[in-house]
Every structure is written in C-alpha cells, then in structure tokens.
Amino acid sequence: xxxxxxxxxxxxxxxxxxxxxxPALAAYLLFMGYPLYxxxxxxxxxxxxxxxxxxIGLVNYQSIFKDKTFLLALKNTIYFAVFSSxxxxxxxxxxxxxxxxxxxxxxxxxxxxxxxPSMIAPTITGLLFLFIFxxxxxxxxxxxxxxxxxxxxxAWLTNAMTVKQVVVIATVWRQFxxxxxxxxxxxxxxxxxxxxxxxxDGASDGKVFSRILVPxxxxxxELSVMFTMLGGLRIxxxxxxxxxxxxxxxxxxxxMWIIENAYTYSKFGYASAMCVxxxxxxxxxxxALRLVFRGENYEY
Amino acid sequence: xxxxxIGSSIKDTENLYAKTKPLVAASRVITILCAxxxxxxxxxxxxxxxxxxxxxxxxxxxxxxIWRWSNYSxxxxxxxxxxxxxxxxxxxxxxxxxxxxxxxxxxYALSKLHIPKAKSIIAILLGLNFVPSVAxxxxxxxQLINMHLxxxxxxxxxxxxxxxxxxxxxxxxxxxxxxPAQLLDAARVDGCNEIRTFFSIILPLARPAVAxxxxxxxxxxxxEYIWASVASSSSTKIQTLPVGLLYFRGxxxxxxxxxxxxxxxIIVPLMLIFIYLQRYFIRGLTAGAVKx
Numbered sequence: 001x002x003x004x005x006x007x008x009x010x011x012x013x014x015x016x017x018x019x020x021x022x023p024a025l026a027a028y029l030l031f032m033g034y035p036l037y038x039x040x041x042x043x044x045x046x047x048x049x050x051x052x053x054x055x056i057g058l059v060n061y062q063s064i065f066k067d068k069t070f071l072l073a074l075k076n077t078i079y080f081a082v083f084s085s086x087x088x089x090x091x092x093x094x095x096x097x098x099x100x101x102x103x104x105x106x107x108x109x110x111x112x113x114x115x116x117p118s119m120i121a122p123t124i125t126g127l128l129f130l131f132i133f134x135x136x137x138x139x140x141x142x143x144x145x146x147x148x149x150x151x152x153x154x155a156w157l158t159n160a161m162t163v164k165q166v167v168v169i170a171t172v173w174r175q176f177x178x179x180x181x182x183x184x185x186x187x188x189x190x191x192x193x194x195x196x197x198x199x200x201d202g203a204s205d206g207k208v209f210s211r212i213l214v215p216x217x218x219x220x221x222e223l224s225v226m227f228t229m230l231g232g233l234r235i236x237x238x239x240x241x242x243x244x245x246x247x248x249x250x251x252x253x254x255x256m257w258i259i260e261n262a263y264t265y266s267k268f269g270y271a272s273a274m275c276v277x278x279x280x281x282x283x284x285x286x287x288a289l290r291l292v293f294r295g296e297n298y299e300y
Numbered sequence: 301x302x303x304x305x306i307g308s309s310i311k312d313t314e315n316l317y318a319k320t321k322p323l324v325a326a327s328r329v330i331t332i333l334c335a336x337x338x339x340x341x342x343x344x345x346x347x348x349x350x351x352x353x354x355x356x357x358x359x360x361x362x363x364x365x366i367w368r369w370s371n372y373s374x375x376x377x378x379x380x381x382x383x384x385x386x387x388x389x390x391x392x393x394x395x396x397x398x399x400x401x402x403x404x405x406x407x408y409a410l411s412k413l414h415i416p417k418a419k420s421i422i423a424i425l426l427g428l429n430f431v432p433s434v435a436x437x438x439x440x441x442x443q444l445i446n447m448h449l450x451x452x453x454x455x456x457x458x459x460x461x462x463x464x465x466x467x468x469x470x471x472x473x474x475x476x477x478x479x480p481a482q483l484l485d486a487a488r489v490d491g492c493n494e495i496r497t498f499f500s501i502i503l504p505l506a507r508p509a510v511a512x513x514x515x516x517x518x519x520x521x522x523x524e525y526i527w528a529s530v531a532s533s534s535s536t537k538i539q540t541l542p543v544g545l546l547y548f549r550g551x552x553x554x555x556x557x558x559x560x561x562x563x564x565x566i567i568v569p570l571m572l573i574f575i576y577l578q579r580y581f582i583r584g585l586t587a588g589a590v591k592x
Contacts, residue, residue: 039438196316
C-alpha cells in the first residue's frame with residue numbers, strides 16, 4: 001500500500017473516531033466542564049442566590065484562610081485521606097501476599113469475602129459502624145465489658161480523642177478489599193522463575209517480599225494509593241452518617257462545610273471559592289503522588 | 301479458556317509459596333481473622349434486622365427469639381424503602397448503561413481510530429476524574445433547573461452518567477489496546493462498517509471491561525449520597541435509597557430492627573450482582589491496572 005493511501009485511510013478512521021468520541025466528551029463537558037468553569041467564575045463574587053453576582057475580586061479567598069472551620073475541615077480531610085490510605089494499602093498488600101500462600105480456591109473465597117465491603121455505600125458503612133461504636137448498645141463497648149476491660153469503654157463517637165480514629169477504621173474496613181485485589185493481581189503476574197532463583201540464592205520469604213515482590217508490583221501499589229488517597233479526599237457520606245461532623249465540628253470535612261455555606265447560609269460565592277481551593281488541594285496531591293512514585297518501573 | 305485452566309493447574313502444583321509451612325499457617329490465621337472482622341458486622345446486622353427494639357436492647361448478641369420478617373415489610377412500606385428503591389433502580393440502571401455505551405465508543409476511538417494526542421486526552425480525563433463533584437454542585441443545580449429538569453430523575457441520571465465517563469473511558473481504552481489490530485483489519489476487509497465492527501466484534505470481546513465498568517459505576521451511583529441529597533432538596537419525589545435511609549433514621553427515632561432491614565435491602569442486591577460478575581470484574585480492573 002502506498003504511504004499516501006494509508007494516510008488517507010487513517011484520516012477516514014480518524015473522522016469516524018471523532019464521531020465516536022464526541023458524545024462522551026460533550027456529556028462530560030456539559031455536566032462537569034461547564035459547571036466547573038461557572039464555579040471558578042462564581043468564586044470571585046458575593047452571590048447569595050438572588051440578583052446578579054457582583055465581582056468582589058479575591059475577597060472570598062482572603063476570608064477562607066481566616067475561617068477556622070475551613071482550616072479544621074481541610075486538616076480533617078487530609079488526615080482522613082492520608083491515614084485511611086496508608087492503612088488500607090498496607091493491610092491490602094500484606095493480605096495479598098499472604099493470599100499467595102493459600103490454595104487457589106481458598107484464596108479466592110477469602111478475596112471475595114474481603115472485597116465485599118467495597119461494594120457497600122459509604123453512607124451504609126457509616127451506619128454499620130454506628131451499630132458497632134454507639135456508646136450504650138454498641139458492639140465494641142459490649143465486647144470490652146464482656147472481657148472485663150470496662151474501664152476502656154468510652155463514647156467512641158462523641159469523644160474527641162477517638163472519633164477521628166473511628167472514621168479511619170470505618171474507611172479502611174471499606175477499602176482494603178480493593179487494594180488487596182489490585183496487589184494480588186500484581187503478585188500473581190510475577191513469574192515463578194524470579195522467586196525460585198532468589199530462593200536458590202538463599203533469600204528468606206521476607207526478603208523475597210521486600211526486595212523482589214514489592215518493587216515489582218509498584219504500579220499496582222501506586223494505583224491503590226491513588227484510589228484510596230484521592231478517594232479519601234472526597235470523604236463525606238460516611239462522616240455524615242457516622243458522626244454528622246460532630247462532636248462540636250471535630251470531624252467536619254471540606255464537602256460538609258462547603259454544602260453548609262452554600263445551602264444553609266446561601267453564601268454561594270464563598271462556597272465556590274472553597275471549591276476552587278479544594279480542587280487545588282486535590283491537584284497538589286496528584287502531583288505529590290506522581291513525585292513519590294516517580295522513577296522506573298521494573299520490567300519482567 | 302482451556303489453556304488458562306491448564307496454566308492454573310500447573311501453577312497450583314508448583315505453588316512456590318506453599319513450601320514455607322509456618323507462613324502458610326500464619327497466612328490462614330491472619331486471613332481468617334480479617335475475614336471474620338469483615339463479616340461479623342454484616343451478620344450482626346442480619347440478626348438485628350429480625351429483632352424489635354426491646355429485644356435489641358435485652359439480647360443484643362444472640363439469635364432473635366422469633367424471626368420478625370415484619371421488620372422488612374415495615375421498612376418497605378412505612379419507611380417507603382420501596383419508593384426509594386424504585387428511584388435508585390431507574391437512576392442507576394439508566395446512568396450505568398448510558399455511561400458505559402458512551403465511554404466504550406470513546407475508548408475504542410482513542411485506542412484504535414487514530415485520534416491525535418490520545419495519550420494526553422486520557423491523562424487529562426484521569427486527572428479530571430479526581431476533581432471532587434461537590435465543586436460543581438452550585439452551578440450544576442441552577443443549570444439543571446434552567447433546563448426544566450427539576451423534579452425529574454434526569455436531575456440525577458445526567459450528572460451521574462457524566463461523572464463516570466473519564467474513569468470508564470480509561471478502563472475501556474486499556475482493554476481495547478490489548479486487542480490486536482489484525483482482528484480489526486480482518487473485520488474491515490469483510491466489509492463491516494465501523495459501527496457494525498464495534499457492536500458485533502469489539503464489544504463482545506470487551507466483556508470483562510464492560511462488566512468492570514458497569515459494576516464499578518453501579519457501586520458508585522447506587523450508593524451516591526451527596527448530590528442525591530442536594531438535588532432532591534427541591535422534591536422528595538426523586539429521593540434515592542441512601543437519602544431515604546438517613547431520612548428513615550431521623551423520622552422515627554431509631555427503630556433498630558426495621559432500620560437494619562432497610563440497610564440489608566440496599567446491600568443485598570449489590571452483593572448478588574457482584575458475586576455473579578466478579579470473575580469478569582477483577583480481570584477487567586486489573587487488566588487496566590497492569591498497563592496503567
């Protein structure tokens with residue numbers, strides 16, 4: 001085939017390709033892209049729902065960083081994202097590795113069981129943990145009493161010392177199945193010869209894990225961290241149903257404060273500015289994760 | 301399929317890991333502990349769903365004295381879980397199907413139809429995927445009302461469909477990349493036009509990717525709470541299960557039994573779908589992951 005002809009065929013497919021691509025992009029732009037642009041535009045106004053928005057420059061942004069609740073919400077959002085991600089990935093990775101030691105069917109059954117919470121809506125996870133950590137009838141306090149540790153019982157959800165950890169535990173419970181499945185898929189695709197030769201050189205199982213397996217499944221670990229950490233930044237539903245942001249706003253998260261400002265106080269301009277800062281935080285996290293995981297991936 | 305089976309049986313007999321006996325034992329103990337931690341809250345909820353409040357407080361751990369199926373009908377009728385469930389089913393199914401179709405077409409175009417800068421488009425989409433949806437609620441709400449969609453389920457369906465598109469395209473593109481170009485050429489030589497090639501050859505091959513995208517999006521949409529609560533503030537007619545459930549909790553004081561029953565009504569359908577599709581799901585998700 002002549003190069004010129006090939007070019008023209010490619011061009012014909014490209015036109016069809018655009019016809020295939022445009023509906024999806026149009027839908028996305030209409031319901032995400034355009035509103036996103038509107039949010040940025042609203043963020044420099046004092047719009048409160050009536051009349052035309054008035055441009056007030058960067059005043060909203062200045063007040064955001066003096067807003068104590070906003071700063072607390074930002075801190076909590078980052079706390080929940082970072083800690084729930086670290087624990088989900090470590091637990092998932094460990095269990096994926098241990099899963100390799102099991103018989104095939106056995107491992108499959110356990111993976112299915114441990115993946116089950118990933119399907120449960122965050123709202124429901126929050127409610128389940130309400131059953132578990134409620135002060136009077138909750139499961140944890142009852143277990144503590146039953147084994148004679150009643151001095152350890154506390155009102156987990158209204159005690160400012162414990163409530164954040166409870167949110168992290170609930171999130172890890174929901175997420176570690178996903179990281180487990182991702183890491184397992186990575187481990188499974190590593191050829192046996194690599195492990196065999198390391199064994200012949202006298203490497204212990206722990207050494208094989210830390211020096212060979214973990215570096216080889218770096219892409220899967222990165223994906224797990226991305227999912228759990230960037231997903232964690234959006235945490236809202238489970239906090240609403242578990243603590244409602246309490247006690248005394250100790251567990252307020254960014255989406256909660258944004259929604260409250262917008263729909264309770266009608267401060268739409270101010271809430272939009274918070275949205276823009278929120279997006280900036282997410283972008284910073286994406287860049288930071290790329291930096292942490294940069295460098296070569298090993299081929300095998 | 302048969303090659304896959306032979307491969308797996310070889311792997312089974314030569315499981316290198318199984319040679320370290322203490323670790324095999326340790327892996328069982330730790331895994332069983334974790335599995336019990338995961339399952340126990342669910343079993344607990346099942347037991348609670350058959351108790352009344354009095355029995356919930358007096359006999360929190362044991363089996364219910366009588367199995368009160370009436371809790372389920374109470375949740376369904378008095379808690380109006382039936383109405384919410386119908387809304388959720390309509391919203392989830394339409395949004396999932398629409399986003400899967402649009403993304404499959406787009407993923408195919410980006411993978412096989414010589415779109416320039418396809419790699420950059422995917423990278424941008426994947427970044428956008430992590431923009432929190434709460435960031436667009438205010439203008440989006442106004443926009444949908446201006447489109448005269450308030451009080452209709454389209455208020456939920458259209459945004460849900462759109463938000464799932466970037467990640468779905470990513471999964472589809474990765475999957476289509478693994479289909480050899482020769483296969484397409486053969487179909488094209490046979491005189492199939494592009495649309496027929498797509499629906500009769502490409503899409504059937506992409507079943508794992510379709511299953512992955514559908515399950516993933518279904519999980520996200522079925523449980524979505526934050527936009528559902530904002531959008532339905534204009535009309536209780538369009539409340540979905542997660543919104544209705546929190547409403548149910550507030551309205552009646554906590555009736556633990558019916559409340560647990562309502563939770564189960566939401567969870568169980570999803571579990572059944574997943575168990576049915578999980579074979580495809582994990583394969584499709586990780587096919588994307590390995591090459592990501």
